[in-house]
Amino acid sequence: MNITSLAQTSAGLVAAGELGNILVSKDAGGSWMPATLSNQRHALLTRLYFQNDDIGFAMGHEGWVLKTSDGGLSWDEVAFDHERNEPLLDIGRLPSGRLLAVGGYGKLLSSMDQGENWGLQPAPDGTDWHLNALIGSESKDSWLIAGEVGTVFRSQDQGESWEKIPEFYNGSFYGGLHLGGENWLLYGMRGNIFRTDDNGMSWQRLDFNIPVSLFTHEVLSDGQILLAGQGGMILSSTDNGYSFQLAYRGGRYSLTDLQFTEDGKLMAGSDQGIKTLSQFSKSAAIRLAEESKNKKNNS
Structure with a gap:
C-alpha cells in the first residue's frame, strides 16, 4: 500500500494514503487498525495535518478533505469535488485562523470556520501549475508556496497576498522548510536542493549530486535536518541546511514521509507501505551523519 503521510497524535501513530485508507497504531507501529470514515471515496490521500493532538485534517485527490477531533480514530468528510479530479x-x-490548502493546477481552497466548510480561492498570479508545498516561517508572518517548473510564491503579510519569485530552477519542488530568520530551504526533483539567506530574493543550489528526487523532511530536536526520497535515501544536514550528506540508503522504494514515534523510533511512509527504520533512531541519526561527514572529509 502506498502510504503518503504520517502523524503522531493523541490516538497514536496515524497513516494515510492509497484508496483513501487511514490507519491508526496505538503501539508505535507494532499493529494497525483502520480509522472510521463518514464517507469512503477510495481516492488517494496525500497529506495529514494536525493543528494539535486531537484536531486534524486529511486531504487528497478530487478535492477531498476529512476532519477529525479525536486524534484520527474517526473522520468526517467536509469537502469533496464531484466534478474535478484536482488533488489537494x-x-x-x-495567523488569521484561516486554513489554506494548495493543490494541482493552481488549486487553492480555504476555510474560515475551523475546516467545516471550504471555498475556492483565486490561484496566485493565475498559475495552473501544481502547487506542491505550503511552507510557513516560525512566526507564520512569511510563507512560501512551491510547485512545478520552479514555481515559487512568497507572502510577507501572513499569507493574505502572494508575489511570484522569478524562476531560478525549471524542475519541480516537492517541499521545503524555514530555517530561521531569512533562511529557507527548498528541495525537489533529481536531488536539487536550494537555499536562500535573504528571504527568497536570491537562491543558491547546494553542491549535492545524487540525482534522487526528495519528497519529505524531518527536523530533530538538536536542529539536524533530514531529507528523504527515492531509493529509500535519507540525507542529513548538521549545519542548518548549508550542506547534506547521505546518512541512510534503503532499497527500491520511495520514502514519502518521516515521523518519529514517542520512543524515538523513525517510521517512514513509502510506496511499499510503512517501514520501521530501527537503525535510524534520533541518536543514530546524529552518529550516522557524523560518520558520513568524516568519511567525506577524509576522502
Whole structure:
C-alpha cells in the first residue's frame, strides 16, 4: 500500500494514503487498525495535518478533505469535488485562523470556520501549475508556496497576498522548510536542493549530486535536518541546511514521509507501505551523519 503521510497524535501513530485508507497504531507501529470514515471515496490521500493532538485534517485527490477531533480514530468528510479530479497536496493554518490548502493546477481552497466548510480561492498570479508545498516561517508572518517548473510564491503579510519569485530552477519542488530568520530551504526533483539567506530574493543550489528526487523532511530536536526520497535515501544536514550528506540508503522504494514515534523510533511512509527504520533512531541519526561527514572529509 502506498502510504503518503504520517502523524503522531493523541490516538497514536496515524497513516494515510492509497484508496483513501487511514490507519491508526496505538503501539508505535507494532499493529494497525483502520480509522472510521463518514464517507469512503477510495481516492488517494496525500497529506495529514494536525493543528494539535486531537484536531486534524486529511486531504487528497478530487478535492477531498476529512476532519477529525479525536486524534484520527474517526473522520468526517467536509469537502469533496464531484466534478474535478484536482488533488489537494498541502495545508497550513494562517495567523488569521484561516486554513489554506494548495493543490494541482493552481488549486487553492480555504476555510474560515475551523475546516467545516471550504471555498475556492483565486490561484496566485493565475498559475495552473501544481502547487506542491505550503511552507510557513516560525512566526507564520512569511510563507512560501512551491510547485512545478520552479514555481515559487512568497507572502510577507501572513499569507493574505502572494508575489511570484522569478524562476531560478525549471524542475519541480516537492517541499521545503524555514530555517530561521531569512533562511529557507527548498528541495525537489533529481536531488536539487536550494537555499536562500535573504528571504527568497536570491537562491543558491547546494553542491549535492545524487540525482534522487526528495519528497519529505524531518527536523530533530538538536536542529539536524533530514531529507528523504527515492531509493529509500535519507540525507542529513548538521549545519542548518548549508550542506547534506547521505546518512541512510534503503532499497527500491520511495520514502514519502518521516515521523518519529514517542520512543524515538523513525517510521517512514513509502510506496511499499510503512517501514520501521530501527537503525535510524534520533541518536543514530546524529552518529550516522557524523560518520558520513568524516568519511567525506577524509576522502
